[in-house]
Amino acid sequence: MTPFKLTEELLSEIGQLIENQQNSTLETMLEEVHYADIAEIINELNDGQATYLIKLLDSDKTSDVLTELDEDIREAILNNLSAKEIAGELEELDTDDAADIIGELPKEIVNEVISKIEDRDHAKDIVDLLRYDENSAGGLMAKELVKVRESWNVLTCVKEMRAQAENVTRVHSIYVVDDDDKLKGRLSLKDLLTTSTRSHISDVYIPKVDSVNVNEKPEEVAKIMSKYDLEAIPVVDEMGRLVGRITIDDIVDVIREEAERDYQMAAGISQDVEADDSIWDLTRARLPWLFLGLVGGVGAAAIMGGFEDMISKHAILFFFTPLIAAMAGNVGVQSSAIIVQGLANDDLKGGVGNRLIKEMLLATLNGLILAGVLLIFTWIYKGDFLTALAISISLVVVIIVAGLIGTFIPLFLDKRGIDPAIATGPFITTSNDIFGILIYFSIAKILLGI
C-alpha cells in the first residue's frame, strides 16, 4: 500500500479545479481516494470549497467523509446543505454515525431532516438512538446487527440473515434472541458454514454471550471488549432485550480519546484541544491551570515571607526553594500517575493503607538517596555542614509527604466517584509546592534556630 500523503501541491490543484468547476476531473481524481483521506483534504479547504466538494461527490462516499471531518468544518458544511441534502447523507450512514451527526445539528432543523429520510425504518432507528446519553453504551451503539430467533431453523436463519446483512457492514456475530427479543446467545458465521440447514437454531447456538447494559460507561465497555478480545458486543436494555451493538472501531476511538484526555489533564490542559485550534480556544484550555499555579506561587511567596527573619543568616535556604518545590511536584506527579493508571486499568489490589505504606517506603528510599547527594554537594560547595544537613533532612520529609499526597488524592477522588486523573499535573504540583515549602522552612527553622 502506498499511503496517502496530503501535499500542498495536491491541495492547490484541488482548489484550482474547484474554482474552475472542473467537476468530472475532480470526480475521477477522487474516485479511488479513501473517504478518510478525502476528509483530510476537506479539512484544509475553505467552507465554500468544502461544501462544493461534498455536494459534487456521491453521497455514499460523502456521508462517510462527513463523519471523519473536524467538527467545525462539518458544522460549516451542514449549514450550507438543505434538510433534504443532509437527510440524503444520513440515509447512507450507519445509525450510530447518523445519530451523532443529528446531535450536532441546530435543534430547529432536526425534525425536518428526520422527516426527509426516505427509509422510515432507518429514521426510526436513528430517532431511537437520540434518546441515549452520549456518554453511555447506548450513545455508542448502532442499530445495525444480525439477529435470529431461537425458534427458527438454520435455513430460515440463513435467508433472514442475508437480508439483514445487506445493511450491516461487518457481521461479526449473529445474535440469537427469544420471541420477546431477549438476548439468548450467539452463532458464529463459521459455525453456520458447517451446520446442516435442517438443524434448529435452539440446538446449535452458543447460549453464552458477553453483553453490556445500555447505560454502561464507554470506558467500561472499552475495558470489557479489550480484556476479552471482543470485536463487537451486543447491548441490552434494562429488560435484557437486544437493542444495539458496539463494534471495536468505535472502542478504538474511545480508548484514544480517553488516553488523550488523561494526558492533557496531566499536562494542565483542561479541554479537548488540538495544536491547530484557535488561540482563544487554547487560552481557555490553558489559562485556568496556569491561574491555579499563580495562586500556588503567591501562597508559596506568602509562606516564605513568614520566614523572612531567617534570610539574613541563612539566605542559602531561600536559594533552594525552587529545588524543594520541583522535587515535591515531581514526586507527587510520579506517584499520582502510577495510581491513576492503576485505577484506569483496574489492577490496583490491596487497601489504601497498604498503598500509602508502600509509597512511604519508596519515597523514603528515593528521598535518602537524593538527600545524600545534595548533602555532600552542598557541604562541599558551601562548607556549612549544619545548613546542608537541614536542607537535606527537609528534602527527605518533603519527598515523603509529596509521595503520600500524590498517592492519597487520586485514591480519595476515585472513592468519591470523581475522575482521579484531575489529581495529576498542575493540581498536585501546586499543592505540593505549598506544602513542600512550608515543611522545608519549618524543619530548617527547628534545626537551625532563627
Add this chain to the structure above:
Amino acid sequence: MTPFKLTEELLSEIGQLIENQQNSTLETMLEEVHYADIAEIINELNDGQATYLIKLLDSDKTSDVLTELDEDIREAILNNLSAKEIAGELEELDTDDAADIIGELPKEIVNEVISKIEDRDHAKDIVDLLRYDENSAGGLMAKELVKVRESWNVLTCVKEMRAQAENVTRVHSIYVVDDDDKLKGRLSLKDLLTTSTRSHISDVYIPKVDSVNVNEKPEEVAKIMSKYDLEAIPVVDEMGRLVGRITIDDIVDVIREEAERDYQMAAGISQDVEADDSIWDLTRARLPWLFLGLVGGVGAAAIMGGFEDMISKHAILFFFTPLIAAMAGNVGVQSSAIIVQGLANDDLKGGVGNRLIKEMLLATLNGLILAGVLLIFTWIYKGDFLTALAISISLVVVIIVAGLIGTFIPLFLDKRGIDPAIATGPFITTSNDIFGILIYFSIAKILLGI
C-alpha cells in the same frame, strides 16, 4: 452480563482447593470462567499454586491464560513446566502469541520446546515469526489467515477456505494471491455468500486491499488501521508476498501501551512500571527523573546565589522564585504536550516558524493576563509598585520563553528522529526552571538596579 469480580473470598477458596488437591471441584468451578479472568486469579496466586492450576486445566484454556498473565508470573510458571508441556501450550496458541512466549523463554530450551511441537506446520510458522523485530509489523502479525488463489473458482475456494478457517479464530477477510503468493486483493465473506459457485475468483475479488510492509512500525500500523477503520490488515514482505495478518485486538494493545508510555514519560516515570511492581523497580523508574530535578534545582540555587547582592533590598524577589519556576514549568509542559499530541496524531500542519509565532502570541496573551493579576495583587499587598512591575514583566517574558522552549524542543527532537514524548514532563520543567529563574533575576536587576 454479570462482570467477573475477583474477590478475596474467591482467591482464598481457590487457594484452599489447591492445597487440598480437590481437582474436580476446581475444574468444575473454573470451567465457565473466561481465560482472561482465570489469568487475573493466577496473577494473585503464589508460583506453586499458579503452576498447579496451569497443569490441572485443559491446555486449550491454559494456553490463552498464559498469554494474559503478568510477565513475571508467566516466567515463573514456564520455569516449572517441561519442554513438552510448554510445547503443548504453544500447540493451542495462534502463531503470534506462541512466538511471543518463545521470545521470553531461556535460549537453551527454545530448540527443545520447538522440537516437541507436534504440528510441524505450526512449528514452522512460529519459527518464521521469530526472525522479525518485536517492534515491527512482522513482530505483531500472526500466520493464521485465509488466502485463496486468483486462479481458483468459488467452489474450490469455499472448500479450501473451510479447511483453512479451522485454524483461524476470526476470518475477517479472505485474501487473494497470485501463484507467487503476491497479495492481489480480497474477498469478503459476505460477497462469497452471494456469489455463484461457478464464478472464478479472478472475476469476483476486489483488486484493492490495504496492506502494510513487514518492517512498518507498530504505531504506524495502528494509525492506518484506526484511520481506515480496519479490523485486520494483511502484511506483505519486500516482494509484496503475503506473509501474515494483524488483527485489531493486537492494535488495541499497541494503542494502550503507547498511550501509557507517553503518559508515564510526561509524569517522569522512565520505564513501563505498574503500581504493583516492586519498590526496587519503581525506584529505578522514578529516581533518574528526580535526579534530573535535583540537578536543575542545584542549578537554580547557583543562579540565585549569583544574585545574592539583591537579597538585602529586594528579598521579595526571592519569595517569588517558586512561582516563576512553577509557571515556567507549567507553560512548558502545556505547550510541549500539545505539540507531542499533534505529532502523534499526524495533525500538525505548517512549519516550525508558524508554530513558534502562534505559541508566542498565545503565551503573550496568557502571560499578560496572569502578570496583570499578579501586578495588582503584589502592588496592593506590598505597596511597592516598581518591584511589583518588575516581577510582573519578568513573568510575561518567562512565560513566553517557556512556551517557545516547550514548542521548539519536541519539534526539534521529532525532526531528529527522537521520540518527542521525552520532552514532556521533568525534562521540560527542569530546563524551564533554570531559564525562568535566570531570566527573572536578570530582568529584575535591569529594572530595579542593584
